[in-house]
Amino acid sequence: MIFIFFIVFLPGVKLQNQQDHRVLLDQCHGGSCYPQLGDLMVGRAAQLSASSTCGLNGPQKYCIVGYLEEEQKCFFCDSRRPYNHYNNPNSHGVENIITTFDSKRKMKWWQSENGVHQVSIQLDLETVFQFSHLVLTFKSFRPAAMLVERSKDFGRSWKVFRYFAEDCALHFPSVSDETASNINDVVCDSRYSGPEPSTGGEVVLKALDPVFEIQNPYAPNIQEL
Template sequence: SQATSSCLLGACYPPSGDLVLGRTQQLSASSTCGLTGSEVYCTPYQQRRMKCCPCDSRNPEGQLAHTIQDVLSTAGPDRWWQSQKVSPVTIQLDLKNLFQLDSLVLDFKGPRPQALVIERTLDNGRTWQPYVYMATHCPSAFPGVPTSTPLKMDDIYCYTLPPVGYDLYKDHQLQIHFRPLEQYMYVPVPKDQKIEGLTGLRVKLVQLGEVPEIPGRSLSRFFALKEMRVVGRCMCHGHANKCLPDTYTTFSNNIQCDCQHNTAGLNCERCADLYNDLPWRAAEEGNPHVCKRKPL
């Protein structure tokens, strides 16, 4: 883990956690089944049969509800979010403050989408930049987007999703892991320069998954997600090893860096008053870039 406890020798980082927890009000989906009344969805069952189940999300706590809050890791094994029979659908997490993303885990309930885009914002949702494109067949899903691993920090690329196999509804094959630092593995800059901030994350589900053909039966096509984990930490530019809870939020909304190295600001993004002898810099491994006091 990057959670280096000592800040004396160089860059240090707060421990990471699941940023979705404690932020259910900031998590939204552009489509959810059953919000205005019961809807029926049909999926395969045993050999060449199908079963049809209702979705009714008018009461979010109900057994038949499949709201976006059901993707929290604390929601339990039998809960999931489900869209209506539409595409594309967007899931959005607004963080409001600057964080760094360690990993995103999407645990789909079959079938897995054939194409999606993971995007981030730095200005609380006014503009969005793609982090990565993902598809079972990149050239047809995202024409013109390169499929080679990035060699520069501003390269975008499409990651080819591994085949799901024969059973499109087999749960263990439907997880997608995204780690920003891994995709920049071949970019020749130090690790601390590869850490990018975000104030929000968006998953755009662009293409519905394939459904099997069953003669005389019509299976429903929708997106469904069992769990979403957004693992990250507050962005402190290597100048803090813990975050302080803001007074207006629950404890899990750790949003202020406990700044070291004579730095200051919500994200340790400047030198503290009277410590402006050198220009501010982000800390690096092996060099904390401590802000120096101006000689009197």
């Protein structure tokens, strides 16, 4: 399965105009200046969409191959109404991917339909942000192959941030699997696509990787991230 995560600039720092830049620089005179970071998915459930959701049109049966110690391996999902821990716990709409601090937050998740491949999630922020990082936590196995893209022209064109695959040569043969040598390199990363763990595995993308020194955060190539 290839999982595609589209973004129109995810969590990061909102870009200011040139006049605002001068104000910010004046405010930071004589010391370090760090623009405020935040999780921009919070409050944007209406801007999230998925190409496939389990139970969106009615109850659907699905079976899992993880959690092999559990006796029951088949379940039902019904995502016609939003998730509620008490009266609608089997709803797995895309809005469930938004991180919360609820003590029961791990009881809800987004889920695609069984057997559907090349599934995508898209978040539209309706303005321009500087992307910093993305962490995806999977309820089941992580995808054997996936990619993260971004657009700044409302989806008319897309640029890839990073490819992820257990076997980069098989899934993305034209993409280098070497370690990125600068912040703008687009490579395939095999560290986050293995079969283990079967639940709770993460895929991490650092667009502003601290391993690379950024001399000018307002340089055109950085603002493209």
